[in-house]
Amino acid sequence: MTSPTSPTSLTSTAGTPRRVVVVGGVAGGMSAAARLRRLDETAHVVVLEQGEHVSFANCGLPYHLSGEIERREALLLHTPETLRASLDLDVRTGHRVTAVDPASREVVVESAAGTARIGYDALILAPGAVAVRPPVDGLDHPSVHTLRTVPDVDALRAVVDRLAAQRTAGDERARAVVVGAGFIGLEAVEALVARGLQVHLVELADHVLPPLDAELAPLLSDELAAHGVDLHLGVSATSVGDDGVGAVVTLSDGTRLPADLVVVNVGVRPATQLARDAGLDLGPTGAIRVDADQRTSDPHIWAVGDAVEVQHAVTGLAGPVPLAGPANRQGRRAADAICGHRTTPQAPVLGTAIVRVFGLTAATTGANQATLRREGVPHEVVHLHAGHHAGYFPGAETLHLVASFAPDGRLLGAQGVGRAGVDKRIDVLATALRAGFTADDLAELELAYAPPYGSAKDPVNMLGFVAQNALDGTMPQWQAADLDEALAHTLVLDVRSAKEFADGHVPGALNVPHTELRTRFAEVRDAAGGRPISVHCASGMRSYLATRILRGGGLDARNLSGGWFTLRAVHPHLTTA
Amino acid sequence: MTSPTSPTSLTSTAGTPRRVVVVGGVAGGMSAAARLRRLDETAHVVVLEQGEHVSFANCGLPYHLSGEIERREALLLHTPETLRASLDLDVRTGHRVTAVDPASREVVVESAAGTARIGYDALILAPGAVAVRPPVDGLDHPSVHTLRTVPDVDALRAVVDRLAAQRTAGDERARAVVVGAGFIGLEAVEALVARGLQVHLVELADHVLPPLDAELAPLLSDELAAHGVDLHLGVSATSVGDDGVGAVVTLSDGTRLPADLVVVNVGVRPATQLARDAGLDLGPTGAIRVDADQRTSDPHIWAVGDAVEVQHAVTGLAGPVPLAGPANRQGRRAADAICGHRTTPQAPVLGTAIVRVFGLTAATTGANQATLRREGVPHEVVHLHAGHHAGYFPGAETLHLVASFAPDGRLLGAQGVGRAGVDKRIDVLATALRAGFTADDLAELELAYAPPYGSAKDPVNMLGFVAQNALDGTMPQWQAADLDEALAHTLVLDVRSAKEFADGHVPGALNVPHTELRTRFAEVRDAAGGRPISVHCASGMRSYLATRILRGGGLDARNLSGGWFTLRAVHPHLTTA
Known part of the structure; x- marks a missing residue:
């Protein structure tokens, strides 16, 4: 593969190091900066991060809240000092970029030291996403928190430590309301229960984890209920008030939930103000439009991560997908393009995602049924309840899988819930999706079998067998x-x-x-x-x-x-x- | 897909049920019989099994020896009675087919009732494999056992129960010698150690689990040694004698190992005498040659399972591959072909296999380095030592992966050893191999990531990244x-x-x-x-x-x-x- 970019415009004149500015120092931005250094020892790479931390483990935050990741330092994978030592990067935290001037190729940056302008040969925007603020009155109540950053988790831990101590002292008041039962919402619920709080979970959709197919969600609801979580489905939070002792969350069905802590996580949207102000093209969903090399409409500006528009592999729909894996690969690709290195073809996004909910795992890849119905994509749905390994070997757990296939047999999406083996099957199915595999291909997959690990006919093979029978008329x-x-x-x-x-x-x-x-x-x-x-x-x-x-x-x-x-x-x- | 077979020759004349005889009632044979019934409610399906049991869990035998699968009945997945009830199959155990007469379309079968001839419209040979008998003097010693069938494990359990009781009573003599450190040999070792025996393991190759690349094998050797197993590598057993108290195994280096129990598992070979006598074409390795629909050189005879020749996906080499998964799918395909049902294309075999060795898992798919070297296939080898999930999440275990890539980036094979997550990565890599994926494709795979399950850059992605860098000259x-x-x-x-x-x-x-x-x-x-x-x-x-x-x-x-x-x-x- 040869890159379609013309690296000459970005390679500085003989002897002058390339100047690259990266805005945003977490997943995509830091991947880009690191790859840049590895490809170009002489470049001057400046990473500007508005927060206090770079390259922190944002997916680990809920597990620090729970205490499962005990040391806060474990979340801070790198510091400006370690990045300077190993990669010679110029990383500046507490530096907020307020404007991009494409004409002069400069960014305007504000920090404790004041306002400055920094010039670039190539600019990489990795601004990430911001939490959606739902239309709820009283969200400024001091008990209301979210869970996106290290400071967020620091604040939450302080509150939870206090509440847990109160509860230990016999005070019954240690109640939390979590608004939003998506991936992070569920991880927050698990963490708060682990810390001994009584948790109410509020979700506007009619089932928890809305990206999951409806028939799998009851497994999660049962698991949540078994751990004492009170579910409020199909309702929204309308206001957060105060009863003199703490917060009171009022729901759309009139329920009033007194709470010592309210955690709101109802999704994110791309942080694109900077790109918009700079005149870059945005896609219809408001995310930054990029080409196959992550280049924006400005030839000197690239963009990566949660703020950019990607194409969905199954539906072809364009939109932002806030996932760490794609963000890292986009950062790598932008660096390759800037350095004139061979770039790899950008694969459309599958939206593969996974969450642990107490003893259960739920995971998804490709299109779910709701999306296929909404987009009018013809599909046959197959459900499977199978042991995660050979049934005659002790400890087999039932794995619940759902997969959708096109009439010609092509896999369109798959989901799974169970106590063991879910991640493996979803990863195999994500790989199969990327390959464009059909039911026939799934039936023929040759997966590793010994009794502790699987079955001679693995659940993934079984999905293929069942779909073959359903699609060819053997078993309508x-x-x-x-x-x-x-x-x-x-x-x-x-x-x-x-x-x-x-x-x-x-x-x-x-x-x-x-x-x-x-x-x-x-x-x-x-x-x-x-x-x-x-x-x-x-x-x-x-x-x-x-x-x-x-x-x-x-x-x-x-x-x-x-x-x-x-x-x-x-x-x-x-x-x- | 339309089958190339001409089903008309096998569909009996109007109203007369199709007569199918299946020789061998375990994996491939029983899959064929069951699929036949599901496709043809009227066929007369006779399954002739020379042993006492059909459809038993042969991969579970070592775990019954260890006691992990406690109930013997758990190994017997079906009986002639249950198969009659659910599938209307005519299953006859203790029936040995001694000859096939292709001209009259009859098999000759011997049983307690005497000799009989049974006619067929279609015959499926699923004779399996037989244990290779190594050139060791004295293999008839009563202490010598193998581990292939339910009677084998019954006999072994009786010996081990007695030895374990002796050991409990203070008798130090409870020593086993296992000859052959392949998959089943290692499972036997694990079982015997679990039962308290002192185990010596003898392997002719210079490392345990010969299909594994040499640089991964020391991990298994260390694990075996940590569990008290004495390894004898690079030597063969030359004779089994008797010292008046029990057996004595003499090795090629002169070592003499007194033993109360000797277990020999040095591999299997296709059981093809019946096919050879019937005049069917055999391949160069002695296995039965079949077409894409499992049909042999006789148009009324199909063959499936360990006795047939398959093509290896990476090397293109033909030979038998004794694995349950391919056997089951071959049985299904033969039934489809006989019934004139759409058959699915036969995928070349990857040889995906896995084994548990105490706390470790070792798995392989595709071609190993030794095979690539022997066949002169140019390849670049990549080694990776990575956490099985995010390093900042507690409990990350190191996963050791080795993968080989062609100069154009195509994946040729992969292997892994570790305490967690090996099966998942090898299954993903087996799927990628089947898809013909390259290092670029592995780098772009979108796998399920949350801290308990993986990393934003999964070890499989990392293999892709490293291979890209090695192959494109970024990192020779x-x-x-x-x-x-x-x-x-x-x-x-x-x-x-x-x-x-x-x-x-x-x-x-x-x-x-x-x-x-x-x-x-x-x-x-x-x-x-x-x-x-x-x-x-x-x-x-x-x-x-x-x-x-x-x-x-x-x-x-x-x-x-x-x-x-x-x-x-x-x-x-x-x-x-």
Whole structure:
């Protein structure tokens, strides 16, 4: 690959070192600065960071709040001094860039020393994102916090230390309200519970972790409830008041939650004021538009990280994606381009993300069902509940996977929730997505198998097998969301055992265990009376066999994706018999 | 995909069910039988198994020996009765097929009931593999066992139970000799140690787990030694005698090992006598030759599993690969072909495999270095020692990865050893191999990152980054095996701290910590005196920075792949200062 950039315009004249200014000293910006130095020993690289810290572990903040990362210093991966020693970088914290002058190639920077102008041959903007401030009255209440920076976590720890001490002393007041059940919100909840606080979690969407498909979210809700978290779903916080003792959060349904601590994390938006003022092109979502080499509309300015627009691999939609991995790679790419080094093709973003919620892991890659529906992308959804390793080996945990496939078999997205092995499968599926793999390819993947690690037919292979059967007509599917239609127009056939049926079932379903289906075929045929048959079992495996028996006998049978387990998640009223 | 087979010749005339005979009722054979039934409700499917058990968990046998899988029944995943009930299969254990008559389309089968002939429209051979019997005198000694089947493990457990009881009673004699340090041999060692036996492990190759690259094997040797296992590498067992009390194993170096138990697992070979006698084409390695649909040279006979020849994805070499995953998929494919169902393209085999050795995991996918050297495939090797998750999050374990890349960047193979996260990375790399990914693609993979699970720059991304730098000339490498040449013709420069250097170093190396390299540049230049500079640090990261500083100053520097850690593994005499 040869870079389309013309490095000559940026290489200074003979003997004069290249001057590079980087605005923002965390993930993307610091990756760019480090790569620049490694590629160009003579360049003068200045990193301007408005905060007190550079290159800190922002993804580690919730775990410092919980105490799991005990030492604050562990979060500070580098300091200006260590970066000077190993990479000869000129890193200046407490330096805020207030303007960019593209014409003179200078930035205006304010610091304790006053205002200065710094010239550049190449400028890299890595301003990151800022927390979205939701429309809630009273957000200035002193009990309201957010969790984005080292100072944020310092402040939160001080409050939590005090509350934990009060609670130890017998004071029942140690209540927290967390607004926003996204990735960081859930990590904050986990941390606050670990510190002994009573936590209320408020989420506007109808399920926790909104990027997750709805049928997986109840697993997280159950885990949160099992750890004493009070959930308030489908409601918003409308105001934060004060009752003389502490804060009171009022929700849109009228609930009033007294709180000693309120943590608000409802998302981020790109920090693009500087780019906008400099006249750089922004995309429709307000993020900075860049080319394949991270170059902005100004030939001397690059941009990386949470503030830039990227293309989503599955939907093709453009927008910002606030993830550390892509930010680091963008920083590297910008440095390569500036130095005239071979740049690697920028891969569209998959949005791969993961979160620990107490004992569970939830992860996603590619497009979720809500996005595919919204964008009108035809897709077949497959649900799987499988052991994370061989079932005959002790300790197998159930792994819940959902994957979507295009009609031609191409994988579009996947999600997983479980107590073990989720991260592995989502990483394999993220790799498969990047490769453009189909259900056939997943079926043929050759993954590492020994009983402690997986199965001869790994859950990822199984997703491929099930999708093949669903897409080629071997096993037509129905989905849990279709239950009303199934009850109205088809025979619902439950092929679990009589005992399982007695413990809870769909009202109106016929129960014929799958092992009796061959001998009781006529009974089922007569009950169907010409209608299609909507088969289900607990997870989808026995009902697959049943579907094949019925179809082999000439009946129009289809299999419930995910079985009773997914049905109950989508229709909670079915939980009791 | 449309199958190239002509199903019409196998579909019986109107109304007559298709007759299929499957020889062998474990992984591949049983997968074929089950898929056949699911695709064809009317077929008559007979499974003939010479042993007592079908569909048993052969990969679980060592864990039943150790007691980790306590219940023997857990290994027996299905019985003829359960297979009859759910899949209407006619499964006959204790039935040995002694001949195939392709002309009359019949098999000759012997059982307790005598000899019979069974006709078929389609025959699937899944005979598996048989243990290789090494050239050792006295292998008929009653103390000699192997570990391939349920009866094998039953016999072993009886011996081990007795020995463990003797040991508990104070008898020091409870000694085992395991011959063969491959995957199953290592699992057997782990099991015997868990049961309290003193274990000697004998391996002809110069390192344990011969498929593993030599520089990773010392990690396993150290783990085995830490658990009290006595290693005998580079020697063979020549005879098993008897000293009147028990067996005595004599090794090729003259060592005599008294033993109460000898377990021999030196590999397997395809069980192809039946196919050979039937006149089917065999490949050059003696395995059964099949087409893309698993069909043999006889149009009515298919073959699957350990006995068939497959093509290796990286080397293109043909040969048998005894792995459960490929066997299962081959069974499925044969059934699809017989039923005229769409078959999926057969992917060449990667040889992905994994083993637990006490607290360590070792895994491999694709071609190892020994194979690439033997086949003359040009390749660049990259070593990485990285945390299995973010270093600032507690509990990060070092993951040791080795990967080989073609000059154009294509991944050729990868291996890993460590206490956590090895299985995930090897599965991602196996998926990347299948996709034909390059170092650039690995660098751009978007894997799930939160501190408990990985790093923003995952070890797999890092392999890509390092390989990019090595291949595009940014960071030329030298390898641990080149140490003598480096000492003879270059300046060996150790850029670790003075403390690390004092704790052990290459005799003759110059020590300049990487942070002092810019100020002591002239000293290094003068010491090199025009020679190239062979830089190293502990793992390869600081020496990468040093290499860039030196090259930025016009010197010919190269970086040691894997650093001091890999150097010590290859040159054990360097361990002490």
